[in-house]
Amino acid sequence: MKADGKSARAPRKSKRPSPVSPYTKRRFDVVGIGTSAGGFQALRIVLSPVPKTFPSSILVVQHLDPHHRSLVSHLLARHTALHVKQAEHGELLLPGVVYIAPPDEHLLAGPGKVQLAHSQLVHFSRPSIDLLFESIAGTYGSRCVGVVLSGSNKDGADGIRAIKEAGGTTMAQEPESAEFKVMPQAAISTGCVDSVLPLAEIGAALNELCCSTRAPR
Helix, strand or coil: CCCCCCCCCCCCCCCCCCCCCCCCCCCCCEEEEEECCCHHHHHHHHHCCCCCCCCCEEEEEECCCCCCCCCHHHHHHHHCCCEEEECCCCCECCCCEEEECCCCCEEEECCCEEEEECCCCECCECCCHHHHHHHHHHHHHHHEEEEECCCCCCCCHHHHHHHHHCCCEEEEECHHHCCCCHHHHHHHHCCCCCEEECHHHHHHHHHHHHCCCCCCC
């Protein structure tokens, strides 16, 4: 009781939702990687040094021919200790798993689950890197990472901006190390990329970032 006899009122809780994911205690819940032309080689190099114990889920959009079955998950699995699979709608997002977008389906990250959508093309692409990045930014906020690799269009630039604005962490392949420079250069041109790295250094940078024991921001 206060001296005037009135009860102290409890502080009012903010109704503003936290951008931090409530689903895990990991430093980063989700890593989104976007690539297009030259993408398989880039993904192989990035994921090769990433350990099986990697604490985050990795979602990958690579632009693919919509009319042919994708072998990316099978081929990529030969080059990494991580479990690599083609994403399925509604499945759980698990640490140490790489989810590859199916041909002609947008890959999104919901609260703890994979979502697929056959909505309209974005930048003439389905799957869209922008839509993936915007979904992880909206769901996981500061607990997400976005990475743009080799590609020949500007898909991913808007998504990188969304991740940065949500408090997430952003990376791009150094254009000089990319087979196709347009995509990473477009991301860098937004001014929203935290780290520009040679391709051979990105995997180690992800390990250092996501395996850190520092408290989340």
